[in-house]
Structure formats: C-alpha cells, structure tokens
Amino acid sequence: MKNRGALEGIKILDLTRVLAGPFCTMMLADMGAEVIKIEIPGKGDDTRNFGPYKNGESLYYANVNRNKKGITLNLKKPEGKELFLEMVKNADVVVENYRPGVMDKLGLGYDVLSEVNDKIIYAAVSGFGSYGPYSDRPGYDIIAQAMGGLMAISGWPGGNPTRVGNAMGDVLGGLSLTIGVLAALNGRHVTGKGQRVDVSLVDSVVASLETGTQRYFASGEIPEKLGNRYAAAYPYDSFQAKDGFFVIGCGNQKLYEILCQVMKKPELITDERFATMADRNQNHVELKEIIEQWSINFTIDEAVDTILGAGVPAAPIYDMKRLTEDEHIANVREMFVDVHHPIIGDMKVNGCHVKLSDTKPTIKCAAPTLGQDNEEVYKSILNLSKEQLDELKNNGII
Numbered sequence: 539m540k541n542r543g544a545l546e547g548i549k550i551l552d553l554t555r556v557l558a559g560p561f562c563t564m565m566l567a568d569m570g571a572e573v574i575k576i577e578i579p580g581k582g583d584d585t586r587n588f589g590p591y592k593n594g595e596s597l598y599y600a601n602v603n604r605n606k607k608g609i610t611l612n613l614k615k616p617e618g619k620e621l622f623l624e625m626v627k628n629a630d631v632v633v634e635n636y637r638p639g640v641m642d643k644l645g646l647g648y649d650v651l652s653e654v655n656d657k658i659i660y661a662a663v664s665g666f667g668s669y670g671p672y673s674d675r676p677g678y679d680i681i682a683q684a685m686g687g688l689m690a691i692s693g694w695p696g697g698n699p700t701r702v703g704n705a706m707g708d709v710l711g712g713l714s715l716t717i718g719v720l721a722a723l724n725g726r727h728v729t730g731k732g733q734r735v736d737v738s739l740v741d742s743v744v745a746s747l748e749t750g751t752q753r754y755f756a757s758g759e760i761p762e763k764l765g766n767r768y769a770a771a772y773p774y775d776s777f778q779a780k781d782g783f784f785v786i787g788c789g790n791q792k793l794y795e796i797l798c799q800v801m802k803k804p805e806l807i808t809d810e811r812f813a814t815m816a817d818r819n820q821n822h823v824e825l826k827e828i829i830e831q832w833s834i835n836f837t838i839d840e841a842v843d844t845i846l847g848a849g850v851p852a853a854p855i856y857d858m859k860r861l862t863e864d865e866h867i868a869n870v871r872e873m874f875v876d877v878h879h880p881i882i883g884d885m886k887v888n889g890c891h892v893k894l895s896d897t898k899p900t901i902k903c904a905a906p907t908l909g910q911d912n913e914e915v916y917k918s919i920l921n922l923s924k925e926q927l928d929e930l931k932n933n934g935i936i
Contacts, residue, residue, distance in 0.1 A: 541897075541898060541900055542570065542897055543568075543569050543570015543571070543897055543898075543899065543900070544569045544570055544894055544897035544899075545566060545569045545570040545571035546570040546571075546897075548566070548570075548571040548572065548630045548631065548723065549571070549572045549574070549628065549629045549630050549631075550563060550566055550567075550571050550572065550573045550574065550629065550630065550631040550632075550633060551574055551576060551622075551625055551626065551629045551631070551632045551633070552573050552574060552575045552576060552606065552633050553576050553613075553632065553633065553634040553635075553636070554575075554633055554634060554635045554663075555577075555583040555584050555585065555635065556583070556584050556585055556635070556708070557585070557602065557679070557705055557708040557709070557712065558635055558663045558679075558707075558708040558709075558711035558712045558715065558739060559633055559634065559635035559663055559712065559715070560575075560583070560585075560602045560603055560712075561602055561708065561709060561711075561712030561713070561716075562633060562661070562663070562712040562713075562715040562716045562719065563575070563606065563633055564602045564603065564604065564605065564606070564712075565712070565713075565716045565890065565892070565899075566631075566716060566719065567604070567605035567606050568604075568605055568890040568892075568899040568900065568901060569890070569892070569894075569897070569899045570897065570899070571631075572607070573605065573606040573607065574606070574607045574608075574609060574625075574911075574915055575603060575606040575607065575608045575609070575906065576609055576610070576611050576613075576622075577608065577609070577610050577611075577908060577909070578610065578612065579610040579611070579612055579909070579931075579934060579935075579936060580610075580908075582610070582908045583599060583603070585598050585599040585602075586599050586908070592882045592883070592885065593881050593882050593883065594881070595879065595881045595882045595907075597882065597885065599905060600879055600882060600885060600887065600904060600905040601887045601888055601905075602905075603905035603906070604877060604887050604901050604903065604904055604905050605901055605902055605903060606905065606906060607906060607910075607911040607914070607915055608905070608906025608907065608908065608909060608910045608911050609909060609911055609912045609915045609916065609936065610908060610909040610912060610936050611935070611936055612934060612935050612936070613644055613646065614644065615933075615934070615935050617930065617933070617935045618935050618936075619644065619645060619646060621916075621920065621930075621935070621936075622646060623646070623650075623651075623654050624919075624920055625919055625920065626651050626654050626655050626658060627654055627655050628919060629655070629658060630657070630658070630659060630723070631658070631659040631660075631661060631719055631722075631723070632651060632658060632659070632660050632661065633661045633662075633715070633719070634660075634661075634662050635662065635663045635664060636662075636664070637664060637665075637674065637676060637677075638662070638664050638667070638668040638669075638673045638674065639674070641662075648660040648734045652732060655732070656731050656732065657726060657730075657731060657732045658732040659719060659722040659723065659726065659732040659733060659734075659735065660732065660733075660734045660735065661715055661718060661719050661722070661734075661735040661737075662734070662735065662736055662737070663711050663712070663714070663715045663737040663738075663739065664677055664737075664738060664739070665677010665678070665681055665682065665738065665739050665740060666738050666739075666740055667736055667737070667738035667740075667741060668734075668736045669736075672740075677738075677739050677740070678707075678708075678739075679705040679706070679707040679708040679739070680701055680707070681707070681739070681740070682707030682708070682710075682711065682739035682740050682742070682743045683701050683702060683706060683707045683743060684699075684701075685740050685743075686707060686739070686740045686741075686742070686743025686744045686746075686747070687743065687744060687747050687750060687751070688702060688706065688707070688743050688746070688747070689701055689702075690760075690761075690763075691747070691750045691761055691763055691764070692763065693763045693765070694763060694765045695762055695763050695764065695765060696763075697763060699763075700763070706743070707739045707740075707742065707743050708739065710739070710742040710743055710745075710746055711737055711738070711739040711742045713742075714737045714741075714742045714745075715735065715737045718735035718736075718737055719735060721735075722735050749768075749769050749770050753769055766785070767822060769819070770819075771787075771788065771789050771790075771815060771818075771819070772788070772815070772818040772819050772822045772825065773786050773788050773794065773797065773818065773822075773825060773826070773829055774786070774787050774788060774789065775822070775826060776855065777826065777829055777830050777833045777841075778830050778833060778834055779833050779834065779836055779837055779838045779840070779841045780834060780835070780836060780837050780838075781837050781838055782838050782855070783838070783855050784833075784838045784841055784842050784852060784853060784854050784855060785852065785853050785855060786829070786845060786850065786851070786852045787850075787851035787852070787853075788850060788851070789851070790815075791814070791815065793849075793850050793851070794807075794812075794815075794818065795807050796848050796849060796850050797829075797845065797848075797850050799848070800844060800845055800848045800850065801829070801832045803828070803832070806825075806828065811824060811825070812825055838854045838855075839854060842854055862874055862886075871889070871893075872889045873888065873889040873891065874886045874887070874888065874889060875887055875888075875889045875901045877901060877903070877904045878904060879904035879905065880904070880907060881907060882904070885904075887901060887904075889901065909936070912927065912931075912936055913927060916930075916936070
C-alpha cells in the first residue's frame with residue numbers, strides 16, 4: 539500500500555532559496571506535502587552555485603531540495619505574475635524568504651494573495667522579520683548568529699566570538715517557519731481562513747539561547763564563553779582520552795555520584811569543592827583535571843563504554859566519518875538516505891529527523907533540475923498546452 543504522508547493533499551508554492559526557506563519546505567515535502575519550487579528562469583536558486591559539486595551539480599542544493607517539483611517563472615513580468623496568481627487560487631501555502639517588502643513591490647504580497655485566496659497561508663522568513671527598525675536589513679546565518687547572541691557565548695573562555703560550525707541560524711529559522719506553517723494549517727480549521735506567518739532568523743536564534751539570557755537576567759553580568767562546558771551542570775563537558783575527546787553529561791547529583799564510583803574516587807562525592815551542583819559549577823576547572831587524570835588512561839570508546847555501562851550519559855565526539863557510518867544513526871534511524879539524481883547519480887541526502895509511526899516522512903525523489911517539471915505542473919494546474927508553454931519559454935516568462 540502506498541505510504542501516505544501526514545501532509546498529503548497540501549499544495550505549497552515555494553519561492554525560497556539558499557537554506558532557511560528551503561529547509562522548511564524540505565521538511566514539509568518529506569511529510570507528504572506537494573511542494574512546487576519556483577525558480578528564476580536560467581538562474582535558479584543561489585545554492586545551485588554552492589559547492590560541493592558532483593558532475594557539475596550542487597550537492598548543497600540537492601540535499602535540501604529533494605522531494606520537490608521544480609518549475610521556473612519570472613515574477614517580474616506581468617504574464618509571470620498572472621500565472622502565479624492563478625496557481626495561488628489552488629494552493630494552501632506560499633513560502634518565501636525575500637527581504638521584507640520585495641513581494642509587495644512585485645504586487646504579490648500577502649494582502650494581494652489573500653484577496654485571491656482567503657485560505658492561503660503566507661509564510662515568510664527573513665533576517666529580522668517583516669516589521670521593526672531592522673526589518674529592511676539583509677539577513678544571513680552569520681548575521682543571525684551574531685545579533686542573536688549565539689556567537690558571543692560560543693568559543694573558548696578568553697577567546698574570540700565564534701560562529702557555530704553549521705548554519706544554525708538558518709536551520710533554526712527553517713524549523714521555526716515549519717512550526718508556523720503547521721500551526722497556521724491547523725488554525726485554518728479554527729478560523730476558516732489563512733494567515734501570515736512571520737519568522738525572523740535573529741528571533742529564532744534568540745529563542746534558542748535558554749540559559750544564556752537567564753544568566754544575564756539573574757546577575758546583570760554578560761555571560762562568558764564556556765567552551766564545551768554547560769553553565770547549569772557539571773561535569774557536563776568534553777574530556778580527554780588517549781586518542782582524542784569524548785563528552786560526559788552528569789545532569790544531576792545521582793549521576794555525578796555514580797561517575798565518582800566508576801572512577802574509583804568515592805571521596806569526590808563528599809569533597810566540599812564538589813559536593814553540590816553549585817559547588818561543581820564553581821570549581822569545574824579542578825574537577826575537570828581530576829576526571830582527565832582518570833580518562834587519559836583509556837581510549838575514547840573504552841572510557842565511553844565504561845561510563846555508559848554504569849548508566850551515566852557519555853558519548854564519543856563523532857567526526858563525519860563516524861557519524862555517517864554509525865549503525866544507529868545512519869541506518870536504523872535512517873538519517874542518511876540514498877537517492878538517485880538525474881545528473882549527480884547515486885548520492886546520499888540527510889534523512890528526515892521527525893519520525894511518525896503511521897504517516898512516515900519519506901524521501902521519494904531527488905531535487906529537481908532547473909525547470910524540470912514545467913510541463914507537468916503548468917499542464918496539471920493551469921491546463922496550459924505545449925504550444926503555450928513554448929511561447930512562455932521563448933518570451934522568458936518560464
């Protein structure tokens with residue numbers, strides 16, 4: 539029996555590019571929505587030109603645009619706007635990540651689209667959101683990490699502010715937009731109408747700061763960078779083994795006491811420097827030294843297995859090789875999925891991290907080549923003939 543996605547029957551017009559918006563529509567497509575990615579004729583999404591490449595095609599683009607149909611459309615031309623508005627009549631969601639105001643200048647903003655279809659959900663993600671003093675500023679991941687406060691608390695004590703190693707601002711923005719779309723889809727059942735979803739990359743980063751802001755509110759002091767240490771608990775950090783580093787996460791008193799027994803150092807349980815969580819947070823440098831005097835005698839896997847065996851959270855720090863070859867993550871949890879791309883050939887994409895028991899998110903097809911589905915989409919939605927499509931192409935509209 540054909541697998542049914544949770545969002546089956548939902549049609550999404552995807553005007554997004556780069557990462558935050560495409561990450562959102564990728565998740566929605568994995569969950570069964572029909573996502574039609576609309577790109578500029580002859581150019582396409584910026585990430586078609588981002589590496590790494592295989593057979594001249596971008597793996598970056600291919601990873602976050604799987605499961606989507608791909609068409610081209612020039613929204614700057616009157617004919618292109620007309621075609622888009624006709625598609626909006628039969629769509630559930632429009633997703634875009636232009637700078638605020640761009641769609642309004644094109645005559646395709648939320649007010650216009652909601653007149654065409656009052657059930658349309660208009661979802662937009664931008665650097666600073668659609669209103670406020672900074673709304674006109676451009677937004678990229680590094681801007682979000684910088685102004686959202688994440689860079690200031692990332693890195694090593696005394697070191698420079700550090701960008702998190704992936705585009706976390708974009709990913710958080712994409713996740714937030716996905717949540718907003720899903721909430722608005724349910725909200726439509728409540729109100730009978732669509733609405734606007736407005737997500738800021740900076741807001742999304744700020745929302746993730748948890749103890750960073752609370753440490754400041756509590757003390758009035760700007761939080762220091764902690765390296766791999768967590769401010770609220772210790773030992774909750776990375777530690778050295780014979781062949782590299784691993785992590786321990788003692789989130790409560792019981793786990794700490796078990797760790798002391800594992801290291802055969804029960805005296806640390808009552809040592810006044812480490813007796814309570816507050817004590818351990820205060821004296822983390824000394825405790826780290828003691829733990830590493832023990833852990834340096836073992837390999838990463840030996841130390842992790844010993845600690846885990848006693849019921850204390852611990853883990854190796856995976857590089858990409860270990861991550862992508864891990865049986866639990868890569869295979870059983872299906873976090874790397876094989877697909878066949880018409881130009882790239884066989885490749886792996888990141889799997890969907892949200893697991894649903896009855897409507898399993900699936901990766902059904904590779905990312906589209908530029909304009910790959912023009913004929914199918916325009917024929918099925920707008921009933922255009924091949925002759926009409928040829929004319930639109932010759933006129934630079936698709």
